[in-house]
Amino acid sequence: MFEEILVSARSNPHIDPVMSVWGWEISVYLFMGGLTAGIMFFSALTLLLRKDDEAPFAVNGLALLGLVVLSLGMTTLFLDLDHKLFVWRFYTTFEPTSPMSYGAWILILFYPVAILQVLSTLRTGYGLVASLVDGVPVIAAVLDWAERYRRVIAWLAIPIAVALGIYTGILLSAFSARPFWNTGLLGPLFLISGLSTGAALTALIARSHSERRLFTLIDIGLIAIELLIVALLLVNLATGSKPQLDAVAKLLGGSYTLGFWGVFVALGLLLPLVLEFFEIRGSARSFAMLAPVLVLVGGYVLRVIAVNLGQETSWTHYTSEFNTHLLDRLH
Amino acid sequence: MCPTGASHRWNDSNIVLVDPNKCTGCKACIAACPYDARLIMHPGGYIDKCTFCSHRVEKGLDPACVSTCPTHCMHFGVLNDPSSTVSELLRTRKHKVLNPETGNEPNVYYLI
Numbered sequence: 001m002f003e004e005i006l007v008s009a010r011s012n013p014h015i016d017p018v019m020s021v022w023g024w025e026i027s028v029y030l031f032m033g034g035l036t037a038g039i040m041f042f043s044a045l046t047l048l049l050r051k052d053d054e055a056p057f058a059v060n061g062l063a064l065l066g067l068v069v070l071s072l073g074m075t076t077l078f079l080d081l082d083h084k085l086f087v088w089r090f091y092t093t094f095e096p097t098s099p100m101s102y103g104a105w106i107l108i109l110f111y112p113v114a115i116l117q118v119l120s121t122l123r124t125g126y127g128l129v130a131s132l133v134d135g136v137p138v139i140a141a142v143l144d145w146a147e148r149y150r151r152v153i154a155w156l157a158i159p160i161a162v163a164l165g166i167y168t169g170i171l172l173s174a175f176s177a178r179p180f181w182n183t184g185l186l187g188p189l190f191l192i193s194g195l196s197t198g199a200a201l202t203a204l205i206a207r208s209h210s211e212r213r214l215f216t217l218i219d220i221g222l223i224a225i226e227l228l229i230v231a232l233l234l235v236n237l238a239t240g241s242k243p244q245l246d247a248v249a250k251l252l253g254g255s256y257t258l259g260f261w262g263v264f265v266a267l268g269l270l271l272p273l274v275l276e277f278f279e280i281r282g283s284a285r286s287f288a289m290l291a292p293v294l295v296l297v298g299g300y301v302l303r304v305i306a307v308n309l310g311q312e313t314s315w316t317h318y319t320s321e322f323n324t325h326l327l328d329r330l331h
Numbered sequence: 332m333c334p335t336g337a338s339h340r341w342n343d344s345n346i347v348l349v350d351p352n353k354c355t356g357c358k359a360c361i362a363a364c365p366y367d368a369r370l371i372m373h374p375g376g377y378i379d380k381c382t383f384c385s386h387r388v389e390k391g392l393d394p395a396c397v398s399t400c401p402t403h404c405m406h407f408g409v410l411n412d413p414s415s416t417v418s419e420l421l422r423t424r425k426h427k428v429l430n431p432e433t434g435n436e437p438n439v440y441y442l443i
Contacts (some may be wrong), residue, residue, distance in 0.1 A: 015367040021358040082356025082376035089335040089353045100359050101334035174332070176433060177365035315365045315430050 016318075019178075019311040025080035030168050030303040031197070032073025034190055035296075037165030038198015039066035040110070042215070043117060044157035047150060052124075055211040058202050060125030063117035065201070070110060099171035106163050113157050119143055120150035165194040172310060179243035180313040181306070183236055189229045189302075196222040197299040200272070200292035212288070216276045219295060223273045230265070247313045256309055264305060268298015332363040337378075341385050345410075345438050348385060351377040365433040383407070410438065 014021050043062040046055045081087055090104040122143055123130040133139045146153065169190030172181040196219055203215035237248035250256045275291035332338075337353035338360050340346070349360075349369075354377035361369045361378065369380045384394035388407075392398065397405040408417035420426075426440040 012370055014361065014371060019362065019367065021361050021371070080357070082358065082371050082378075083351075083354050084356070084376070086335075086353065086355050086377075089337070089355050092353075093336050095334055095336055098332050098334040098359070100332070100357060104334055171359075175362050176435075177363055311362070314367070315433050316367065318367075 019314065022080065022307050022311065024304075025076040027300065027303040027307045029073040029077040029080070030190070030307065031300040032069050032076070033168055034165055034194025034299060034303075035197045035201065036066045036070040036073065036110070037161045037191065037194040038196065039063070039069065039161075039201065040114060040117070040157050040164070040198075041161035041195055042198050042202055042218075043121075044154035044161065047121070047154045048158075051214070053210075055202075055206070055214055056208060057125075057206045057211055058215070060121045062202060063114060063121060064126070065205075067111075067114050067118065070107070070114075074107065099167060099174050102163075103167045103171060106160065106167055109160055110164060113153065113160050116146055116149075116153045117157055120146035120153050123147065162191065165191040172306065175310075177315060178310050178313055179241060179315065180237070180247040181310040183233065185229055185233050185236065186306075189226070189233065192222055192226045192229060193299050193302055196226055197296050200295035200299075204289065204292035204296075213280065216279055216291070219292070220273060220276050220280070223269055223276075223295070227265075227269055227273075230269070243313045243315060247309060250309060250312070256305055259301065260305055264298050264301045267294050268301055269295075272298070332359050334359065342389075346383045346385055346388070347380070348382055349377065349379050351375065351379070354378050365430055365435065366437075 046058040095101040169187035173186040272291040408415040
């Protein structure tokens with residue numbers, strides 16, 4: 001028996017009843033990208049501001065983490081592609097009207113600068129490794145050269161870190177067809193969130209008290225700014241067009257309410273802010289590890305909400321009689 | 332929005348086609364389309380959309396859906412040419428497009 005199923009462009013679960021083309025792979029990548037931006041930014045900034053004594057890990061050891069985190073993120077990004085064998089096509093052109101094209105090239109530019117950052121601080125950051133390879137004259141020469149230019153490298157890293165942290169937000173905000181994303185606030189939100197997760201990770205890992213204190217202070221400031229941007233985002237949605245009103249309804253009493261207010265705002269922003277404030281004042285030290293972890297979780301939850309809610313908003317609404325779940329019965 | 336140039340205008344016309352050899356399956360175009368008109372071509376994985384039967388149009392034929400329509404309710408043609416049927420129809424009949432507020436100036440007109 002020969003059975004042919006004709007599926008039209010509309011009767012397909014990727015767009016009916018809501019668009020669902022981007023899933024966990026993208027949320028994870030967005031989180032990792034933001035975290036890497038924060039890592040690169042603070043490792044370069046602390047070096048430039050000569051915080052070697054106050055923040056030794058950030059100056060000397062942090063940059064390596066950026067390489068690891070972004071590589072993990074790009075793995076999930078690659079997994080999301082449906083036509084994986086052609087991934088190299090991102091790099092045979094540059095399309096000025098495509099934020100994704102900018103992103104593809106920013107991701108490439110990241111690697112040489114991050115590697116140079118690591119090399120320029122290898123001897124002071126990972127002395128054991130450096131001592132093992134210093135025996136080789138070529139490597140020693142490269143390390144010498146990188147150390148001599150460590151400030152130039154750090155100056156290069158700052159704009160790349162900012163570009164990495166902000167472009168994903170700009171990318172999503174460029175989709176005028178998805179009203180929840182289509183706001184100029186999304187780029188800055190993702191950047192500040194990325195920097196906050198970077199500061200939180202540094203505060204978590206750093207061993208010196210002065211460094212943890214410095215990054216706790218930085219994170220307090222960043223969380224405060226992030227709360228402001230989130231508030232502006234809610235106001236913008238609540239006073240916007242019909243699809244934006246539909247989106248904000250999901251955040252204020254709808255399906256995303258618990259995730260947004262309970263997990264992202266309360267656990268991911270407010271509670272860490274309070275804990276970090278008390279830590280700076282010297283009390284409740286035993287909760288010191290909790291605040292950065294919550295910030296990291298909050299950063300990820302923000303990306304999950306952004307990716308999923310954005311796909312649920314649209315300018316066009318069709319009533320489709322076709323039940324896309326019937327397609328599952330074919331397997 | 333396409334990062335590789337896979338999505339492109341065919342022959343300087345307003346017909347947009349997807350080149351499967353340049354498509355990475357990133358799905359940015361699916362997100363960008365306010366009409367949800369694009370789909371993932373399984374099992375290949377590249378993205379595609381209505382081609383307006385470009386393979387017929389380049390031979391001077393109408394798209395298949397226009398040719399086959401039993402009530403002749405669909406018309407296809409060159410809007411730049413003031414003497415074409417479609418230009419005449421737009422001049423003489425009331426028409427609308429879907430979701431003009433999205434700003435992408437679609438060339439699919441509905442005669443009302």
